[in-house]
Amino acid sequence: MAQPQRPDFPGNDLGDQFRFWPKHNEKIYERLESKHAWLEEKQAAAQGDGEPPATQKSELDPLENEMILNIGPQHPATHGVLRCVVKLDGETIEKSVLDIGYLHRGIEKLAESKTYQEFMPYTDRMDYLSPYSNNVAWCLAVEKLAGIEVPERAQWIRMIMSELARISSHCLWLGVGMMDAGAVSGFVWTFQEREEIYSIMDEVAGARFTVSHSRIGGVANDFSPRAIEMIRDFIEKFPSRIEGWEGLLNKNRIWIERNKGVGRLTKEEALELGVTGPNLRGSGVPYDVRRFEPYLKYDEVDFTIPVREAGDCLA
The missing domain is CATH 1.10.645.10 (Cytochrome-c3 Hydrogenase, chain B)
Incomplete structure (x- = not known):
């Protein structure tokens, strides 16, 4: 039997319109669209004024000094779980916008x-x-x-x-x-x-x-x-x-x-962001839920909590 449509489900207010971006990510994609609009305006202005000088041309073309890159959701390194829009300067990520929810399956609705x-x-x-x-x-x-x-x-x-x-x-x-x-x-x-x-x-x-x-x-x-x-x-x-x-x-x-030295997360930043698991321990915090809030029989076994202080990807 078909489930009735929930009135609060994102997109129900759009009628027959098709919308690619999820409603809950509107603000994110407004930022992305404004970035594309800014680039198009700059390029159109340059074409109207004739061939721009070399310095102006490099400023207009992001490939001359920076790159806007989509990583995922269909990317070998992401495995379909999210999409990252990143601004690169060489191999350095200067800015990133994350689009999550690609593995959302409506588990709670199915459980009803x-x-x-x-x-x-x-x-x-x-x-x-x-x-x-x-x-x-x-x-x-x-x-x-x-x-x-x-x-x-x-x-x-x-x-x-x-x-x-x-x-x-x-x-x-x-x-x-x-x-x-x-x-x-x-x-x-x-x-x-x-x-x-x-x-x-x-x-x-x-x-x-x-x-x-x-x-x-x-x-x-x-x-x-x-x-x-x-x-x-x-x-x-x-x-x-x-x-x-x-x-x-x-x-x-x-x-x-x-x-080494990539993606560094300090102890204070990790605690503030609520990081858990190996990422938290890699930032120097010796916390393991199996030790501090034991379940099953973890309180009856002895194990060492490995900790690294560097807080980078290598840790």
């Missing part, structure tokens, strides 16, 4: 017609790089509301699988980042590790990607003996592989030059 358990597969799609973590987050929220106590073993299984999903997600951004910066071999290595994690997911949940293994009140099934063996084998080998990647990158001149 589902039961709590029926909504579980939708959480896989919310962050497709770490689907298991999404399953767990949804279950924890529902269980807290309903006052459901989860068996201890199920909590350990959730935590182990969430950490594997976290490693898989980090392997992707690191591999893609290395490839974009010129270290193509690193992309292949990180994806080999992702493949091993996918095999574990397949053994445990019966699916490689969209797992939907967590259940409200527990998990769908226990670890099989083969799954335990696969997990042990992975965690024994993985630390040495990280050391190999680190050794490669620390000797890669291109990687160092393209990341």
Whole structure:
């Protein structure tokens, strides 16, 4: 049955008009349109006065000294998640306008017609790089509301699988980042590790990607003996592989030059902007939500919070 149109949905007031820009981004695109209009006026004025002198010509043509560049949403480095309009001076970004929302799927609207358990597969799609973590987050929220106590073993299984999903997600951004910066071999290595994690997911949940293994009140099934063996084998080998990647990158001149001192974020700026995760720790703040607001069984395990002070892309 078709859902009725919501009167407050952006664009409903436009009638039969087609509008490319989302309504909530009007101010952003007014700035972009004014930039294009300014450039066209300058070029038209120059054509009316004849051939402009060399100094004026370089001022009118942004390609002589600067460039306005669209990065995404269909760009190899953005993977469809956002669009950046950047003003470049060489390789230095002087100004940037971000256009987000390309992965908006109306999850909350879809949830209105589902039961709590029926909504579980939708959480896989919310962050497709770490689907298991999404399953767990949804279950924890529902269980807290309903006052459901989860068996201890199920909590350990959730935590182990969430950490594997976290490693898989980090392997992707690191591999893609290395490839974009010129270290193509690193992309292949990180994806080999992702493949091993996918095999574990397949053994445990019966699916490689969209797992939907967590259940409200527990998990769908226990670890099989083969799954335990696969997990042990992975965690024994993985630390040495990280050391190999680190050794490669620390000797890669291109990687160092393209990341050291780039995109610097101070500790104060990171806290003011509400930055979290590795980006916050890379700016010198030793905060990890698993330590300070533990869930599952994180309060029963000991781990080190890695911190870097530089606050740049290399950190």
